[in-house]
Amino acid sequence: MAPLPAELPPPGTPDIEIARAVQPQSILLLAQQRFGLPADSLIPFGHYKAKLNMSHFQLKDPSSYGKLVLVTAITPTPAGEGKTTTSVGLNDGFNQLGLKSSVCLREPSLGPCFGMKGGAAGGGRAQVIPMEDINLHFNGDFHAITAAHNLLASILDNHIHWGSESGLDPRYVTWRRVMDLNDRALRNTIVGLGGAANGLPRETGFDITVASELMAILCMAENINDLKQRLGRIVVGRRRDHSPVTVSDLSAEGAMSILLKDALQPNLVQSLEHNPVFIHGGPFANIAHGCNSVMATRSALSLNDVVVTEAGFGADLGAEKFIDIKCRHSGLRPDAAVLVCTVRALKMQGGVPKSRLATPDLVALREGAVNLERHIRNLRQFGLTPVVSINRFPTDSEDEIAEIQAICHEYDVQAVPAEHWALGGAGATELAQAVLDQMALGKPDVQLLYPDDASLTDKIETIATRLYDAERVDYSPEAKQQLEEYEQLGFGHLPVCIAKTQYSFSANPKLRGAPSGHALPVREARLSAGAGFVVVICGDIMTMPGLPRHPAALDMGLSPEGDVYGLV
Incomplete structure (x- = not known):
């Protein structure tokens, strides 16, 4: 609750310099003073970052939140x-x-940090510290998600190589790979080239880690058991009869949960005014x-x-x-x-x-x-x-x-x-x-926009017409077929996650203000059964972003003293 120190650099100074002007408090001491948490309730990552040790932390009943x-x-x-x-x-x-x-x-993603945005921990005198650590590799969470996601991809390709005991048809594999950087050249790839010893050639691609279903699962999971159950429900592809093949069918959820065990626990840091900040998932x-x-x-x-x-x-x-x-x-x-x-x-x-x-x-x-x-x-x-x-x-x-x-x-x-x-x-x-x-x-009566039992297309059209003021939704033949299949497979009760440009109510980023009467073009649908929703990809949106003409990374580096610069 302490005010900012008077000797801070003036507003307009680069964020990283303002952040460095404040000495963080010990995160263990801060947690004890503000929350009464003993040291064993935290897993420290150095002096100023920690994870909550959820095996030693008792959540309150929601009525006491x-x-x-x-x-x-x-x-x-x-x-x-x-x-x-x-x-x-x-x-x-x-x-x-x-x-x-x-x-x-x-948590900030390395993709936009090195692409468009630079840092993503607040700005001016309203920041979270330690700023460089939060923006870069923060406690290893994103790397754990990347590793667990790609472990599943390698298990899946190995499963196909050895005869696909589950009946998974290589033509219907939907699980891609991820990395936490913007790289448009990896959006579409072919794996398995070089002969029989290197696997079965097939088309696939990369998404950015923050678009991974594992990222969404990490953020939706209530505990380690829920995490494992959600991992098991992930659909990685289809058999010839189009029945789904899940992670449980490959027996991969145990190994994946090992990699995600520490990442599942929330991170605790602090603001410039030494107020507690939870940063977890992205x-x-x-x-x-x-x-x-x-x-x-x-x-x-x-x-x-x-x-x-x-x-x-x-x-x-x-x-x-x-x-x-x-x-x-x-x-x-x-x-x-x-x-x-x-x-x-x-x-x-x-x-x-x-x-x-x-x-x-x-x-x-x-x-x-x-x-x-x-x-x-x-x-x-x-x-x-x-x-x-x-x-x-x-x-x-x-x-x-x-x-x-x-x-x-x-x-x-x-x-x-x-x-x-x-x-x-x-x-x-x-x-x-x-x-x-x-x-x-008084407490607001918060209403969901649509009921669970509405069809997937009704849910999409409700969002498009009521929130975006669209006149209609245009489905590609592929998207229409995918949505129909998800309904037939019993996933119609799931909510929808609309993936579209952030720069407009429409799917056209150039239409600013409050456009009305437009059409929402649905290009593709992806089932995230473990996370508990269906991703609806609209217009030109990409699940692996590219870098701009002048990436923020070109203005970053280390000073002779080893300090990061350019992370603004």
């Missing part, structure tokens, strides 16, 4: 919305008000469900008065999946929602190029605010009235802030400017109080 606050955002733009920064700042704000609060975040929100782990969320709720949790990208992706997938499976429900926006992003939604965002423009702001309005409307369909957080930038004018507040007032929604980036928790206390005021009105 703290309040759960979901942080989501408007549709992303290159201008930045600051959802993670706001989540960290809001948590620091709750602690400034004297509440016991933690924030639950996803599924993308445009190609996976975009939420941190159920185990981390439950652990935090057992220890705190309030828990802030973030769902990836805009509310049409992250928040929808948080409720329709994570909440559906876990029984958790948010007590409040925060919708993050910025003046800059709304002007970009209104057509202003990034180079002119510092110039006040109320007309463009009003035009772009249709995106904010759509997200407010959508969250209300789930039974949530959000508090809008205006993540403030130094170039924002008072008139522009007032205009957003006036627009939100028309929807009977409170909009609060927040300055956590510049001031830390002290800049988010007004936002924190607004969220507390919203929760004081």
